[in-house]
Amino acid sequence: MPPTRIDDNGTYAQMWTTAMPMLDVYAPKGVFSDKHALAKELAETIVRWEKVPVIPFFTDNTAAFIHELEPESFSTAGGGSNSVRVHVTTNAGALNREQQLGLVKDIFALIAEAAADPSLTERTWVTLTEAVPGGWGIGGHAYTNEEIVRTARKLLGKE
Template sequence: MPMIDVYAAADLFPAGADRELGEALTLAVLRAEGVANPGPFHLNNTAVYIHRMNPAAVQTASTAQARTVRVQIITPPGSLKREGQKQIVKEATEIVTRISGDASQAGRTWVLLTEAAEGGWGLAGTAFGIEEFAALAAKAKAAG
């Protein structure tokens, strides 16, 4: 279950777009991880945190109110293969661009992929690593 953070100027996305942004990014990341049919566990635990910041809090050397977006996706160890990385960077950029309503936004959208350390992913009091995720997947598969 990935965690997704979106950092953008508060006025970059239309009012009321947070739900659309969160749902689209969640499903895109799960697809990139190879989860074709996400169940309640995936859908209830993959979270998107949307950080709408004061426009002056986003700076570049050329402007005091940059329209840059940062999407950081943190995944469990080994969950994104190289093709999945390419897929999610492309899809996340497309999602941000579409929802922003600005076709030039793609050139200012950064997607950062971060993989948690082995055992460095905790949920429900358990430090998950590859072994624990494999057991969880086997349990989900057996449950149908």
């Protein structure tokens, strides 16, 4: 299903994405010296690429988590344990192809910069996953895309 928004007439229109994405970064322990700064930059990056309004409803519910792993706790098929995995979850249809490409490119750059290791891009994987409609639970409620749009419009004084 394509992303939807409620236009000024109160009808649904395809265009504005609605999401509170989550990013999970899995990396060997010690790769990143400032994990909080990286998490904040990653969260801000996806907000920018999704082009949602910069309001607390979105910014307070978009997060990145840095998970440090002991090198002996994971391996590639070739035996390496110096890779980074970034798993991005958005709502269904949140990113068009241009947004996917831009987001992934920016994530690679942020990971390499935060690790101070440009070669890390060769050992980093980014996966993009979509939650099912109704799959965003916030404040005890499982939001659909339309409910997220309605809530945001109310908060912006447009409904």
